[in-house]
Amino acid sequence: MPKIAVLPGDGIGPEIMVEALKVLKVIGEQYHMLFEVNEYPVGGYAIDHFGEPLPDTTLEHCLQSDAVLLGAVGGPKWDDLPGESRPEKALLGLRKELKLFSNLRPVKVYDPLVEASTIKPEVIQGVDLLVIRELTGGIYFGERTKVMTEKGIKVSDTLTYTEEEMERIIRLGFETAMKRNKKLASVDKANILESSRVWRKIVNTMAKEYPEVEVQHVLVDNCAMQLIRNPKQFDVIVTENMFGDILSDEAAMLTGSIGMLPSASIGTEKVAMYEPIHGSAPDIAGLGIANPLATILSLAMMLKYSFHMNEAATQIEQAVDHVLQAGYRTKDLATNKIESTKLTGTKEMGDLVVQVL
Amino acid sequence: MPKIAVLPGDGIGPEIMVEALKVLKVIGEQYHMLFEVNEYPVGGYAIDHFGEPLPDTTLEHCLQSDAVLLGAVGGPKWDDLPGESRPEKALLGLRKELKLFSNLRPVKVYDPLVEASTIKPEVIQGVDLLVIRELTGGIYFGERTKVMTEKGIKVSDTLTYTEEEMERIIRLGFETAMKRNKKLASVDKANILESSRVWRKIVNTMAKEYPEVEVQHVLVDNCAMQLIRNPKQFDVIVTENMFGDILSDEAAMLTGSIGMLPSASIGTEKVAMYEPIHGSAPDIAGLGIANPLATILSLAMMLKYSFHMNEAATQIEQAVDHVLQAGYRTKDLATNKIESTKLTGTKEMGDLVVQVL
Ligand SMILES: CC(C)[C@H](C(=O)O)[C@@H](O)C(=O)O
Ligand SMILES: CC(C)[C@H](C(=O)O)[C@@H](O)C(=O)O
Numbered sequence A, B: 001m002p003k004i005a006v007l008p009g010d011g012i013g014p015e016i017m018v019e020a021l022k023v024l025k026v027i028g029e030q031y032h033m034l035f036e037v038n039e040y041p042v043g044g045y046a047i048d049h050f051g052e053p054l055p056d057t058t059l060e061h062c063l064q065s066d067a068v069l070l071g072a073v074g075g076p077k078w079d080d081l082p083g084e085s086r087p088e089k090a091l092l093g094l095r096k097e098l099k100l101f102s103n104l105r106p107v108k109v110y111d112p113l114v115e116a117s118t119i120k121p122e123v124i125q126g127v128d129l130l131v132i133r134e135l136t137g138g139i140y141f142g143e144r145t146k147v148m149t150e151k152g153i154k155v156s157d158t159l160t161y162t163e164e165e166m167e168r169i170i171r172l173g174f175e176t177a178m179k180r181n182k183k184l185a186s187v188d189k190a191n192i193l194e195s196s197r198v199w200r201k202i203v204n205t206m207a208k209e210y211p212e213v214e215v216q217h218v219l220v221d222n223c224a225m226q227l228i229r230n231p232k233q234f235d236v237i238v239t240e241n242m243f244g245d246i247l248s249d250e251a252a253m254l255t256g257s258i259g260m261l262p263s264a265s266i267g268t269e270k271v272a273m274y275e276p277i278h279g280s281a282p283d284i285a286g287l288g289i290a291n292p293l294a295t296i297l298s299l300a301m302m303l304k305y306s307f308h309m310n311e312a313a314t315q316i317e318q319a320v321d322h323v324l325q326a327g328y329r330t331k332d333l334a335t336n337k338i339e340s341t342k343l344t345g346t347k348e349m350g351d352l353v354v355q356v357l
Helices: A013-030 A043-050 A056-063 A088-097 A111-116 A163-179 A194-207 A220-229 A241-254 A293-305 A310-325 A346-356 B013-030 B043-050 B056-063 B088-097 B111-116 B163-179 B194-207 B220-229 B241-254 B293-305 B310-325 B346-356
Strands: A003-009 A036-039 A067-072 A102-108 A128-134 A144-149 A152-162 A183-188 A214-219 A236-239 A262-266 A272-276 B003-009 B036-039 B067-072 B102-108 B128-134 B144-149 B152-162 B183-188 B214-219 B236-239 B262-266 B272-276
Touching: A003 A013, A003 A043, A003 A056, A013 A067, A013 A293, A013 A310, A013 A346, A043 A088, A056 A088, A067 A293, A102 A163, A102 A241, A111 A310, A128 A163, A128 A241, A144 B194, A152 A163, A152 A194, A152 B163, A152 B194, A163 A183, A163 A194, A163 A236, A163 B152, A183 A194, A183 A220, A183 A241, A194 A214, A194 B144, A194 B152, A214 A220, A220 A236, A220 A241, A220 B241, A236 A241, A241 B220, A262 A293, A272 A293, A293 A310, A293 A346, A310 A346, B003 B013, B003 B043, B003 B056, B013 B067, B013 B293, B013 B310, B013 B346, B043 B088, B056 B088, B067 B088, B067 B293, B102 B163, B102 B241, B111 B310, B128 B163, B128 B241, B152 B163, B152 B194, B163 B183, B163 B194, B163 B236, B183 B194, B183 B220, B183 B241, B194 B214, B214 B220, B220 B236, B220 B241, B236 B241, B262 B293, B272 B293, B293 B310, B293 B346, B310 B346
Parallel strands: A003 A036, A003 A067, A067 A272, A128 A236, A183 A214, A183 A236, B003 B036, B003 B067, B067 B272, B128 B236, B183 B214, B183 B236
Antiparallel strands: A102 A128, A102 A262, A144 A152, A152 B152, A262 A272, B102 B128, B102 B262, B144 B152, B262 B272
């Protein structure tokens, strides 16, 4: 029986998770699949109850699961804690310990939501790109130093990669491009960083194994511009950890509806992790207005990538589409421009998806 | 007599510089100022003629000048050269040798150009922000290593700052905020980087000296989103070198008219450097269609910051406004939506500004 570790986390995490689990239940019934689903504490909730953001038992259970579904972590309550004991540390710990070296973020503009963006509809209509971000290396995990000098403190963070680490994420970029539109944008800062120059060399060498893939090197600053100027030029974007952090958030915001965007973190082991890209939104937690669709779509990614239930995944995606087409919107998606909008709460939105299924 | 070193550089650099120098000449006459203006080779042009992107004589003359006006450097012709000998190296050399620790990039949306952006007019109309980027530290100038290990090459780049380096740029942020709208956004990645945590502490300590300034800490990934969601929330943004590189390009693109945006790089010594933020645009070089306004506005910044000729600077800015109001547009700014647009070449645009002056 496939094992799913559910980590609701903080803020709106628990409420949106409830809706995703309703969807999972229906899918299980329809496909005659039994999933073992267990919830574990993480983030601020875990700090409050167990004294640390990623308790050992949570980590242990995640390691023994096939997939992890995470809500969101963090909130102002824990913002003044030192780096090591903050809720976000749980994310970094899970990434490292579960060896999740890749983060996949599909950025898709839904036609009925094209008006939600601050970008003009003609620029974003039809955007369907995928950012692949390296997740367990780079400046996130390099050495840090802090020493006293005559000029005061001198502090450093190190961006470091082995060839192996770069190769596996770049390969994933090529493989994914082959399954999509055979277009790969590799983002680096090769005019400055030595690591980017090695990265670029690996891309060029590997490109020979994928002659069908059209490869483009884009400098990170230029990519930040191009995403705004003409996002449709991109299909698969592959990049290192920090650049991926910045660019995937920028790309997500293009859609104007980050409440819609799922993500998958996949690694060298069996277990993978799925989570919405939005945060814990403590300001609206408990009000019943949070958008559960990103978590539901993360569940769809889980069914596809971890359990090869492609049909079920597509079914969920289509159900979401359907509900949006029918005019239902949680508060984050509602624009007063469109008259037919039906304002919908968290639970109602989950119920609507379940109904369509 | 104030000395100006002019570095036209590559691509469209020389053509746009001609127009800026026409404007300087008129201003000199009007204000009875004599400027000593000398041109020196830089970038790809210097590589072709003198074997290096920043010849010693160019650097020497810049060091002895009051201000440097730069066109643009780089182009495909020199893209395959190794890092150390590329045209861009000249920029880094000038920044380091002239000790230009700060890069100021005003991002202003001109009303007549509000349609040029891919962002909706209501989101960007009235945007008037300033990105202050640290320019001589961080991962741009830290140690780089490349060693062989059993996992192949292991490569690293180091992001390093002294407290002193951070203090002076942050202080500039506060001082500038005091002269503008007393709002400062400090961008970092304090949830990951040790350097960002020291940075944030310095900001918080210095904030006590500027009780009138409203300070906001923004994580770099969130800033990349907020710039798209609601750029008007920002006034002065201060950040480290690499984040500034990415965010200032993103912010510039919001306007849809990077052909309009100037920059100033100011340091600890007398000499400062001014340049448009756009590149050398080799694809349109020599066609007489490049937009000279960013270079002309960079000249205006020079008059203001290096020569305290505020009135002359304002006069140039108003002349540019005037020409745009009258419907004149270079190709990069022309939208076929507006009927009254008068397509204008590089030289004609320069002439128009001179006429208004
Ligand atoms: C919370 C933070 C550490 C994290 C990151 O920077 O990776 C977040 O921004 C993300 O993108 O998942
Ligand atoms: C050309 C390059 C080295 C430079 C930089 O990264 O600083 C450029 O992008 C800039 O912003 O001036």
